[in-house]
Amino acid sequence: MIKHYTIGxxxxxxxxxxxxxxxxxxxxVAEHVTPYIHGVIxxxxxxxxxxxxxxxxxxxxxxxxxxxxxxxPAVLKEAGVDPSQVIGIGIDFTACTMLPVDEDGxxxxxQAGFANRPHAWVKLWKHHAAQDEADEINRIGAERExxxxxxxxxxxxxxxxxxKIWQVFNEDRDMFDEADAFLxxxxxxxxxxxxxxxxxxxxxxxxxxxxxxxGYPDDAFFEALHPDLRRLTATKLRGEIRAPGEAAGSxxxxxxxxxxxxxxxxxxxxxxxxxxxxxxxxVVTPGxxxxxxGTSICHLVLAEEEKEVEGMCGVVEDGIVPGYYGYEAxxxxxxxxxxxxxxxxLTSDLxxxxxxxxxxxxxxxxEKAAAYQPGETGLLALDWWNGNRSTLVDTNLSGIIIGxxxxxxxxxxxxxxxxxxxxxxxxxxxxxxxxxVEVNELVACGGLPQKNNLLMQIFADVTNLExxxxxxxxxxxxxxxxxxxxxxxxxxxxxxxIFAAAEKMARVQEKSYKPNAERAQVYxxxxxxxxxxxxxxxxxxxxxxxxxxSVRDKAKGGTVLA
Ligand SMILES: Nc1ncnc2c1ncn2[C@@H]1O[C@H](COP(=O)(O)OP(=O)(O)O)[C@@H](O)[C@H]1O
Ligand SMILES: O=C(CO)[C@H](O)[C@H](O)COP(=O)(O)O
Numbered sequence: 001m002i003k004h005y006t007i008g009x010x011x012x013x014x015x016x017x018x019x020x021x022x023x024x025x026x027x028x029v030a031e032h033v034t035p036y037i038h039g040v041i042x043x044x045x046x047x048x049x050x051x052x053x054x055x056x057x058x059x060x061x062x063x064x065x066x067x068x069x070x071x072x073p074a075v076l077k078e079a080g081v082d083p084s085q086v087i088g089i090g091i092d093f094t095a096c097t098m099l100p101v102d103e104d105g106x107x108x109x110x111q112a113g114f115a116n117r118p119h120a121w122v123k124l125w126k127h128h129a130a131q132d133e134a135d136e137i138n139r140i141g142a143e144r145e146x147x148x149x150x151x152x153x154x155x156x157x158x159x160x161x162x163x164k165i166w167q168v169f170n171e172d173r174d175m176f177d178e179a180d181a182f183l184x185x186x187x188x189x190x191x192x193x194x195x196x197x198x199x200x201x202x203x204x205x206x207x208x209x210x211x212x213x214x215g216y217p218d219d220a221f222f223e224a225l226h227p228d229l230r231r232l233t234a235t236k237l238r239g240e241i242r243a244p245g246e247a248a249g250s251x252x253x254x255x256x257x258x259x260x261x262x263x264x265x266x267x268x269x270x271x272x273x274x275x276x277x278x279x280x281x282x283v284v285t286p287g288x289x290x291x292x293x294g295t296s297i298c299h300l301v302l303a304e305e306e307k308e309v310e311g312m313c314g315v316v317e318d319g320i321v322p323g324y325y326g327y328e329a330x331x332x333x334x335x336x337x338x339x340x341x342x343x344x345x346l347t348s349d350l351x352x353x354x355x356x357x358x359x360x361x362x363x364x365x366x367e368k369a370a371a372y373q374p375g376e377t378g379l380l381a382l383d384w385w386n387g388n389r390s391t392l393v394d395t396n397l398s399g400i401i402i403g404x405x406x407x408x409x410x411x412x413x414x415x416x417x418x419x420x421x422x423x424x425x426x427x428x429x430x431x432x433x434x435x436x437v438e439v440n441e442l443v444a445c446g447g448l449p450q451k452n453n454l455l456m457q458i459f460a461d462v463t464n465l466e467x468x469x470x471x472x473x474x475x476x477x478x479x480x481x482x483x484x485x486x487x488x489x490x491x492x493x494x495x496x497x498i499f500a501a502a503e504k505m506a507r508v509q510e511k512s513y514k515p516n517a518e519r520a521q522v523y524x525x526x527x528x529x530x531x532x533x534x535x536x537x538x539x540x541x542x543x544x545x546x547x548x549x550s551v552r553d554k555a556k557g558g559t560v561l562a
Pocket of ligand 2: 012013093094095096125272273274292293294295296297298328330
């Protein structure tokens with residue numbers, strides 16, 4: 001019998017990763033990573049010269065094309081399969097990662113005249129410079145009692161589409177006017193494969209205020225933001241919206257030549273890294289919270305009903321798998337906090353010891369931090385190094401460590417940061433369960449579960465929940481490949497539904513992390529203190545974090561918060 005395969009590509013923050021997957025059993029036959037040459041652009045624009053302000057995070061669309069041209073031929077070659085056996089391709093992306101394009105769908109930053117205009121570039125999900133716009137959206141939305149606000153947990157984030165578009169409008173009106181459309185990165189890359197722009201309901205719903213029954217908010221809402229924004233959704237956000245699992249089109253002849261695939265194969269509708277991971281861990285029913293753990297964490301859970309959950313990122317009908325309401329919440333920095341610590345928090349003796357022992361510093365720190373019992377460091381941190389995405393939805397909050405003494409060691413701080421991220425997740429689990437969205441089990445995927453056992457055990461102890469771990473090392477890419485198999489359909493050798501694909505292609509590891517009752521009890525005590533700090537600094541009782549930020553910006557001559 002002829003074997004059939006699909007290719008899934010996961011567009012992450014630093015790189016794009018392709019996997020070629022056997023549809024019979026989900027085996028990842030080959031994988032290839034293409035790092036983005038330009039990485040995250042947060043200092044100055046690629047052509048040099050223009051220096052970016054704080055909180056900016058851009059990307060170069062050329063890097064996305066490199067992934068197609070390098071990783072697709074590489075997986076085909078490594079697997080040694082005939083291209084005729086590959087029946088579909090699908091991608092997932094970080095989100096909201098968005099860009100302005102011209103009438104031909106070309107990114108504005110590709111035009112020589114606009115290369116020095118920051119607003120012509122791709123704004124990455126963690127671009128946090130649109131907080132003023134988000135605050136205004138929330139104020140006006142609340143005043144007008146807009147229905148979308150409740151679907152975003154009461155607050156729309158500065159990371160999402162409308163805040164980012166409004167920032168372009170406010171700060172570079174020319175670029176706003178030049179833009180024929182604003183697209184999610186996932187839709188732009190998918191359009192490169194098919195030659196036509198099709199939007200996806202996942203990013204439209206979770207990031208751009210779109211609702212399956214009601215569509216976008218009325219023109220009157222956008223008019224209330226600014227009269228010239230009145231027709232925004234009918235103009236720069238126009239376009240057909242299709243659900244995950246549908247085909248966006250088929251592969252063009254040109255892209256077939258550039259990738260080594262056959263023209264005409266199915267191209268799945270674009271998707272989001274975290275959301276596409278859910279069926280790839282085998283989760284297609286309510287009650288299991290999937291954590292996509294990497295630079296950040298996205299938390300996703302399915303439910304039969306639409307509920308209001310404090311500070312969630314969004315709830316979208318059919319947003320994750322058809323037939324369920326998909327809920328998303330998140331922490332804006334997790335692995336990134338540990339990366340910060342590696343860069344700025346290490347003592348020279350630790351660096352020397354790692355060198356001497358020829359061990360990665362993370363591994364050495366993990367070993368040292370694992371020697372402590374919960375509470376033994378005497379430290380507690382708030383995990384807001386990149387603001388708070390859920391449940392407070394405020395990118396102007398910042399991190400804090402309490403309990404430092406002259407005896408505090410690097411590894412104690414490291415352990416405290418791991419614990420803080422687990423407390424952040426516990427807050428999110430609590431918000432879901434309080435609102436009546438059931439969470440009985442955690443399922444982890446992404447890079448972190450493969451990198452740090454201590455982190456995973458701390459998450460289990462802090463949440464007091466068992467954590468299963470996805471078997472795939474490239475869960476989002478596997479999910480994208482699964483959706484590609486559904487877009488290709490049963491007749492072509494794929495699957496008729498994502499449920500059928502999940503049954504055959506997804507699995508979790510045998511090993512799971514079980515909570516330890518004693519440790520969980522100590523963490524319960526510390527969590528009470530975390531919650532006090534969380535409310536004190538996060539709910540307006542003490543706005544010191546915002547005051548300091550304002551003073552800092554004034555001192556640097558940047559934007560001052562109102
Ligand atoms: N041993 C480790 N322990 C904890 N965090 C780690 C370790 N090694 C790398 N990291 C963090 O993992 C993150 C990358 O996660 P990964 O899932 O691979 O990427 P992405 O989020 O871009 O998909 C980085 O933020 C990095 O700091
Ligand atoms: O918000 C998102 C999904 O809704 C982002 O895609 C996500 O936070 C980026 O994650 P990472 O870099 O950790 O893969």
